[in-house]
Amino acid sequence: MKTRRFFVLFLCKIQDMKKTKVCVIINPVSGTESKKNIPEEVASAFDQTKFDVIIRITGYPGHATEIAKKAVKNNFAYVLTAGGDGTVNEVAKALVNTDTILGIIPFGSGNGLARDLHISMDSEKAIRTILDGNIRTIDYGSANEHIFFCTCGVGFDAFISDKFAEEKKRGPLGYVRNIVEGAIEFKSDEYEITHDEGTLNERAFLLTCANASQYGNEVYIAPGADMEDGKMNVSILKPLNPNEIPQTTLQFFTKNIDKNSKMISLLTSNLTIKRKEAGILHVDGEPVKAGKNIEVKIYHKGLKVFAPKRVIKKTSSKEKENIFTAITRWLNV
Numbered sequence: 554m555k556t557r558r559f560f561v562l563f564l565c566k567i568q569d570m571k572k573t574k575v576c577v578i579i580n581p582v583s584g585t586e587s588k589k590n591i592p593e594e595v596a597s598a599f600d601q602t603k604f605d606v607i608i609r610i611t612g613y614p615g616h617a618t619e620i621a622k623k624a625v626k627n628n629f630a631y632v633l634t635a636g637g638d639g640t641v642n643e644v645a646k647a648l649v650n651t652d653t654i655l656g657i658i659p660f661g662s663g664n665g666l667a668r669d670l671h672i673s674m675d676s677e678k679a680i681r682t683i684l685d686g687n688i689r690t691i692d693y694g695s696a697n698e699h700i701f702f703c704t705c706g707v708g709f710d711a712f713i714s715d716k717f718a719e720e721k722k723r724g725p726l727g728y729v730r731n732i733v734e735g736a737i738e739f740k741s742d743e744y745e746i747t748h749d750e751g752t753l754n755e756r757a758f759l760l761t762c763a764n765a766s767q768y769g770n771e772v773y774i775a776p777g778a779d780m781e782d783g784k785m786n787v788s789i790l791k792p793l794n795p796n797e798i799p800q801t802t803l804q805f806f807t808k809n810i811d812k813n814s815k816m817i818s819l820l821t822s823n824l825t826i827k828r829k830e831a832g833i834l835h836v837d838g839e840p841v842k843a844g845k846n847i848e849v850k851i852y853h854k855g856l857k858v859f860a861p862k863r864v865i866k867k868t869s870s871k872e873k874e875n876i877f878t879a880i881t882r883w884l885n886v
Contacts, residue, residue: 572605573631576624578644580611580636583661591635591658591676598680611640621647629653631859633683635676637661638703638769642837645856646700649693655858656683663769663838665703669780670860683859690854691780694764696847699836702856704768704775705849706761707826707834708790709739714835741792744828748787748821755817761788762824762849766808769838775818776808781863783853787819824849 577595579588592608599606609620617634621644624632633656634644641657645666648655658679659667670689673679696705704710741758763775763786775786793801793815804810811818826847834843 572603574624574627574629575599575604575606575631575633576620576629577606577608577633577635578611578617578620578640579608580617580634580640580660583637583640588635588660594676594680595633598677598684611636615643617643618647620644621653625651625653631656631683633658635660638663638665638838641666642700642702642839645693645702645858648857649700649852649855652857654688655856656680657858658683661769665765665767665769665837668769668771669703669765669767670858672860682861685859685861687860687862688857689781689860689863690857692764692783692851692853693855694762694785694849694851696762696834696836696849697843699834699841699843701762701764701836702780703765703837704761704763705834705836706759707744707828707832707843707847708742708757708759708761710759710761710768710774711833711835711840712739714838715833715840742828742830742832744789744826746787746789746819747825747827748819749823750821753817755789756792758790758792758815759788760790760826762786763788764851772805773808773810774805776811781854783851784820784822785824785849785851787821787824789817789819791815791817822851 577591579591581588595606595608611617611620617636617640621632625647631654632644632648634640635658638661640661645655657667657670657672658676659672659674660676664674667674672682691702694701694705699705741756743754743756744760745752745754746760761774763778765780766775766778767773774788778786788810790813797815801810801813804813810816826849828845831842831844833840834847835841
């Protein structure tokens with residue numbers, strides 16, 4: 554009897570060893586939509602004879618990173634995250650330079666990385682992308698000790714991220730309100746900017762280092778950014794006068810901000826930002842405190858992520874969205 558029981562347990566162990574281990578990390582408070590159906594959606598989508606799926610719920614800031622690190626240590630093949638940009642950042646930074654693959658089920662207010670990778674905002678379709686198994690290996694960046702995957706920056710966008718972090722209700726209209734109110738009170742700063750090819754000094758409204766093309770919500774700061782080229786697109790927007798703000802805002806929505814006459818664009822793998830005072834730095838939309846000097850670097854192809862196959866397409870001027878289409882789309886994201 555003991556021999557038979559041992560043999561059954563041995564077979565079960567062998568069967569479990571063959572299964573692909575999947576950890577699903579859910580942030581219950583991110584974004585604007587409920588995630589109560591995600592465990593059931595994941596369970597029904599994954600074949601239980603082939604996958605060993607566990608569900609983990611985050612309870613505090615940084616918890617997603619802790620869970621993801623344990624998953625890597627325990628040889629999980631996939632770590633999936635259902636949450637917003639902050640949760641995606643927390644999980645992804647634990648997976649860089651490992652063989653564990655990130656899966657994104659977008660539930661945030663911005664969903665910058667998911668949108669840039671053309672992952673559907675529909676959870677069922679996002680899970681299908683994971684099951685399809687196409688993997689892209691993308692770059693990531695660091696600003697001092699802070700890892701980012703979409704953007705980091707100082708100036709107006711950091712100022713807005715700090716204001717938006719205090720919002721109880723997230724969404725596009727909250728961004729609009731903060732941008733309009735913030736543009737009135739914000740003061741531009743002086744920066745010394747050293748990149749691969751030299752140094753320049755500029756007073757800037759914003760200074761953004763972009764691995765991806767957008768902040769999120771399809772607001773584009775670097776329309777030409779490529780997450781697999783080993784470079785960051787640096788966007789330095791000089792101070793604006795009040796009558797320039799409406800046109801500039803529209804250019805963000807229509808992928809034309811790089812055409813703004815007050816925009817300086819750089820392509821580099823390393824950047825040093827020096828400013829007169831310590832202040833706020835935003836990292837994938839999350840505000841953090843930073844000193845006077847900020848070292849920004851891009852690390853080439855350091856994160857594996859499930860995403861649709863890459864389509865390289867240059868958009869001609871005729872294909873640019875008109876503002877009515879862009880605003881309608883943006884308010885419905």
